[in-house]
Amino acid sequence: MSIVDNYHLVRSQLPQGTRLVAVSKYHPVEALREVYDAGCRCFGESHVQELQVKRPQLPADIEWHFIGHLQTNKVKYIAPYISMIHAVDTPRLLQEIHKQARRYQREIPCLLELHVAQEATKYGFEPEVCMQFLAEGEWRQWQGARICGIMCMASNVDNESRIEADFEQARTFFLEAKKRFFADDPAFCECSWGMSHDYTLAIRHGSTLVRVGSKIFGERVY
Numbered sequence: 001m002s003i004v005d006n007y008h009l010v011r012s013q014l015p016q017g018t019r020l021v022a023v024s025k026y027h028p029v030e031a032l033r034e035v036y037d038a039g040c041r042c043f044g045e046s047h048v049q050e051l052q053v054k055r056p057q058l059p060a061d062i063e064w065h066f067i068g069h070l071q072t073n074k075v076k077y078i079a080p081y082i083s084m085i086h087a088v089d090t091p092r093l094l095q096e097i098h099k100q101a102r103r104y105q106r107e108i109p110c111l112l113e114l115h116v117a118q119e120a121t122k123y124g125f126e127p128e129v130c131m132q133f134l135a136e137g138e139w140r141q142w143q144g145a146r147i148c149g150i151m152c153m154a155s156n157v158d159n160e161s162r163i164e165a166d167f168e169q170a171r172t173f174f175l176e177a178k179k180r181f182f183a184d185d186p187a188f189c190e191c192s193w194g195m196s197h198d199y200t201l202a203i204r205h206g207s208t209l210v211r212v213g214s215k216i217f218g219e220r221v222y
Contacts, residue, residue, distance in 0.1 A: 003031055004038045006216045010199075011039075014210065018203055021065050023195070023213030025050060029057045031217055036062065044086075044211050048074040055081070067211055069123050072096040080104045086151045086192050086211075087113040089123045091133060094145045101144030108144060111151040111192050114173060116166045118155040127173050134181050147182075149190030149208070150174045154198055163198050167205035174206070 001009070011020060021044040024032050032043060032054065041061060045051040046068020055064060063083040070085060072093055078085075079100035088094050088110045101108045115124030125133065133139070139147060150173060154166040174191050182188035194202025196215035203210070 003034050003217060006218075007035050007038050007040060010212050010215055013200065013203075015203060018207055019209050021067065021192075021209055021211045022216055023067065023211050024054075024217065025068070025213065027213075027217045029054055032058060035216065042083075044213070048077050052077060065209075065211075075100045076103075079106065079108065082108060084109045084111065084148070084190075086111045086209075087123065088145070088147075089113045089115075089125060091138070094139060094147075095142055098142030098144035106144065107146045109148040109187070109190075110145045111149045111190055112147060114150055114152045114170050116152050116154070116169045118157065118162070122153055124152065127169070130173070131177065134177055146187060148187050149192065150177070151192035153195070154193065154202075160201060164201050164205060167193050167202050167207070171206045 007022065014020060019042065021042050022035055022040050023044040025046045036059060042063045042065060044065045044067040046066065051064065064081065065084045065086060066078060066082050067086045069087060070093060075096045085097060085108060094110060097108055097110060112130055113124035114130060115122055115126055150170055152166065152170040154163040157163065170193055171191060178188055190208050191206050192209040192211065194207045194210035196212050199210040199212055
């Protein structure tokens with residue numbers, strides 16, 4: 001199947017209310033353009049330098065999502081245009097996003113990354129730490145960084161029950177945070193979980209954003 005066929009297949013599997021972020025990192029501009037021409041307007045990148053190279057070569061109506069680990073000293077490069085930052089894993093990063101967003105009179109949508117996977121090497125807030133951070137409330141002063149939901153990565157295992165348990169933990173956290181801190185904020189509505197190997201499972205557990213790369217573009221080419 002072609003890239004375009006792959007894209008349409010993934011899109012056909014998503015229910016209403018779940019959006020596709022086409023993860024285009026490590027793939028050439030020509031491949032992105034094919035998917036753009038097929039109708040995709042939302043792409044996910046995880047390296048600032050690569051995003052800075054690709055963005056000027058593609059149409060201006062693309063919604064760029066930053067989905068990888070973001071260093072605080074790199075925020076300034078993407079702050080003028082990024083549509084959403086998925087993996088906010090420390091208060092310091094959220095504060096820096098606020099600072100850079102204000103430089104450009106922007107409000108940047110952000111997702112807090114939860115660490116729910118078995119692998120200790122993955123980034124993210126431990127759930128208890130994240131809930132405590134929200135309860136303390138300092139983030140309310142950082143209005144340039146708009147918290148719009150939760151992101152997570154499931155354990156890298158073949159055990160579907162384990163993967164679904166990770167997604168359900170994130171979903172439960174999202175609902176509790178919504179109830180306690182965002183009940184009157186309609187912008188807090190995003191659940192970003194599910195990738196090429198597990199997005200169909202993620203959909204069962206409330207995902208509103210699935211980040212699919214290799215299932216569309218094939219394996220990384222560089």
